[in-house]
Amino acid sequence: MKILLLTHAFNSLTQRLHIELREKGHEVSVEFDINDATTIEAVGLFQPDLIVAPFLKRAIPEQVWKKQCCLIVHPGIKGDRGPSALDWAILQDQPSWGVTVLQANAEMDAGDIWATSQFPMRNASKASLYRNEITEAAVEAVLLTVERYQRGDYEPEPLDYHDPGTLGRLQPQMTQADRKIDWLKDNTETVMRKIRCADGFPGVLDSWNGREFYLYDARPEYSLSGAPGELIARSGNAVCRATLDGAVWIGHLREKQGKHPFKLPAVQVLGESAEPVPETAGGYQEIEYLEQGDVGYLCFPFYNGAMGTEQCNALRQAYIGARQRETRVIVLMGGADFWSNGLHLNLIEAAESPADESWANINAINDLAREIICTDSHVTVSALQGNAGAGGVFLARCSDYVWARSGVVLNPHYKDMGNLYGSEYWTYLLPKRVGAQQARQIIEARLPMGTREAKSLGLVDDFFATTQETFRTELNQRLKQLASATDFSAQLNRKREQRAADEAEKPLPAYREEELARMNLNFYGFDPSYHVARYNFVYKVPKSRTPITIARHRDKRRRANIQKVL
Numbered sequence: 001m002k003i004l005l006l007t008h009a010f011n012s013l014t015q016r017l018h019i020e021l022r023e024k025g026h027e028v029s030v031e032f033d034i035n036d037a038t039t040i041e042a043v044g045l046f047q048p049d050l051i052v053a054p055f056l057k058r059a060i061p062e063q064v065w066k067k068q069c070c071l072i073v074h075p076g077i078k079g080d081r082g083p084s085a086l087d088w089a090i091l092q093d094q095p096s097w098g099v100t101v102l103q104a105n106a107e108m109d110a111g112d113i114w115a116t117s118q119f120p121m122r123n124a125s126k127a128s129l130y131r132n133e134i135t136e137a138a139v140e141a142v143l144l145t146v147e148r149y150q151r152g153d154y155e156p157e158p159l160d161y162h163d164p165g166t167l168g169r170l171q172p173q174m175t176q177a178d179r180k181i182d183w184l185k186d187n188t189e190t191v192m193r194k195i196r197c198a199d200g201f202p203g204v205l206d207s208w209n210g211r212e213f214y215l216y217d218a219r220p221e222y223s224l225s226g227a228p229g230e231l232i233a234r235s236g237n238a239v240c241r242a243t244l245d246g247a248v249w250i251g252h253l254r255e256k257q258g259k260h261p262f263k264l265p266a267v268q269v270l271g272e273s274a275e276p277v278p279e280t281a282g283g284y285q286e287i288e289y290l291e292q293g294d295v296g297y298l299c300f301p302f303y304n305g306a307m308g309t310e311q312c313n314a315l316r317q318a319y320i321g322a323r324q325r326e327t328r329v330i331v332l333m334g335g336a337d338f339w340s341n342g343l344h345l346n347l348i349e350a351a352e353s354p355a356d357e358s359w360a361n362i363n364a365i366n367d368l369a370r371e372i373i374c375t376d377s378h379v380t381v382s383a384l385q386g387n388a389g390a391g392g393v394f395l396a397r398c399s400d401y402v403w404a405r406s407g408v409v410l411n412p413h414y415k416d417m418g419n420l421y422g423s424e425y426w427t428y429l430l431p432k433r434v435g436a437q438q439a440r441q442i443i444e445a446r447l448p449m450g451t452r453e454a455k456s457l458g459l460v461d462d463f464f465a466t467t468q469e470t471f472r473t474e475l476n477q478r479l480k481q482l483a484s485a486t487d488f489s490a491q492l493n494r495k496r497e498q499r500a501a502d503e504a505e506k507p508l509p510a511y512r513e514e515e516l517a518r519m520n521l522n523f524y525g526f527d528p529s530y531h532v533a534r535y536n537f538v539y540k541v542p543k544s545r546t547p548i549t550i551a552r553h554r555d556k557r558r559r560a561n562i563q564k565v566l
């Protein structure tokens with residue numbers, strides 16, 4: 001079938017549906033919901049059999065839904081309606097939640113129900129639930145709906161609040177007043193829920209010392225305490241604020257009225273105001289090393305997968321430390337939500353010289369990449385629990401093995417960031433794994449890739465399990481096997497020989513030098529595209545049109561070919 005994904009943005013859920021529907025053999029095109037006229041035009045150009053709306057902020061034009069079946073993916077259980085579905089579910093501490101696929105009609109979220117899928121709730125941020133449980137449930141419900149629609153014999157169920165199975169209700173848009181933290185009355189659990197139900201967007205608005213901030217990236221702390229609401233500690237880039245019965249660490253802040261009104265590490269935003277607060281070592285750790293038998297686990301759950309210069313340097317030190325241990329395998333775990341998204345674009349944007357900071361950041365990430373590539377004492381594994389993008393994908397490929405959770409989405413390309421050339425030794429790693437021609441195709445295609453395709457190309461070596469929990473269980477078993485393999489020494493020897501042969505053919509510094517020469521032009525050259533694209537990304541400037549790479553119906557060359565065939 002021809003399926004049009006009508007969406008506010010090409011976010012992680014839309015990318016995942018794009019992958020899944022194409023894998024099922026459907027022809028998929030994407031249109032951003034910019035205004036009614038563009039949507040109507042897109043429908044006219046593509047003539048879809050079905051329209052699926054995974055992430056919309058406005059109603060679909062009547063002219064479209066009256067003629068064509070339009071399916072809305074609502075992040076709520078049957079009967080739930082309104083724009084703050086998941087926010088309310090977290091704030092109200094619902095034990096389970098779900099996703100419902102319903103047909104668009106004149107009333108928002110009140111159309112006939114095609115499918116619904118449920119999951120148990122987890123103590124996590126809204127963004128984390130969205131990227132994991134909501135995405136998996138949405139894929140299940142959308143694929144079932146598409147199958148039902150294609151079969152042609154399924155009658156969608158009208159919304160009926162008298163049905164005891166309809167537990168959801170119409171809920172209003174959540175306001176800052178609903179989210180407001182009362183530091184004198186709220187305990188740690190309540191504060192955590194209030195922050196999490198707004199993290200990634202919009203954030204809970206809070207104030208301290210006459211300044212207003214949105215709060216993100218919170219972790220509970222039960223061993224510290226103080227006067228409720230006071231800043232009582234600092235750890236790395238996070239600050240700790242006392243609650244009635246403990247405290248919470250806050251890793252990121254956004255100061256709307258500040259010089260840099262986007263998400264940044266809390267200590268950087270607070271500046272001098274955070275200085276008198278005592279440092280608590282290990283209170284909020286961004287990097288953690290654990291050992292189990294012969295396996296060393298390096299976890300680096302950086303917020304949003306962004307890796308700044310300092311973080312890359314700290315991770316490199318931790319990696320070198322892991323390599324000095326008498327283990328056999330090192331596994332790079334990334335974080336639960338993202339493995340890595342490469343350069344820290346927000347920190348770069350906030351730097352005095354974004355060009356210099358970009359240069360420092362790419363060199364720091366390259367230094368880390370080189371250590372992984374040149375490791376001859378251990379077998380290395382990148383374990384992708386969550387998505388990876390741009391430089392993050394190639395950093396993962398530095399390891400001997402890349403194992404991913406099924407359903408992880410990879411974006412192995414840089415060009416969307418203002419034609420960025422990219423580094424991380426990708427010109428060495430990618431052709432070696434996938435061949436020169438495929439390497440070029442992947443980089444140029446600028447499309448998200450699922451684990452099945454990534455494995456068929458050699459970008460990942462294997463994928464398994466769909467939930468975080470089952471992935472980690474199977475991962476541990478596989479790592480144990482890898483570390484105890486009878487041919488372990490032979491494997492290490494082969495790896496050393498291969499590296500030596502590669503080095504003899506073309507030394508690693510030569511790849512780096514060539515890549516950095518191109519990056520230097522991106523950062524310091526006449527063409528400002530990278531700086532403009534980064535600004536737009538960080539400031540979330542809405543897109544004025546859908547990129548041709550995903551809006552297939554707007555690709556003139558493709559349309560001309562179809563007309564020729566007809």
Ligand code: COA
Pocket residue numbers: 010011012013127200201263304305306307341342343344345346387388389390391392411414416417420537538
């Ligand atoms: N630096 C800083 N923030 C980043 C980031 C980066 N490299 N990559 C993602 N983020 C942030 C986003 O701004 C967003 O912030 P929010 O919490 O305020 O909404 C959040 O992470 C999630 O990103 P989003 O784009 O919504 O996730 P996605 O899963 O839909 O898309 C990517 C994933 C990787 C396609 C997309 O985030 C991207 O293009 N990132 C930039 C990658 C890049 O060009 N890196 C630099 C070159 S190495």
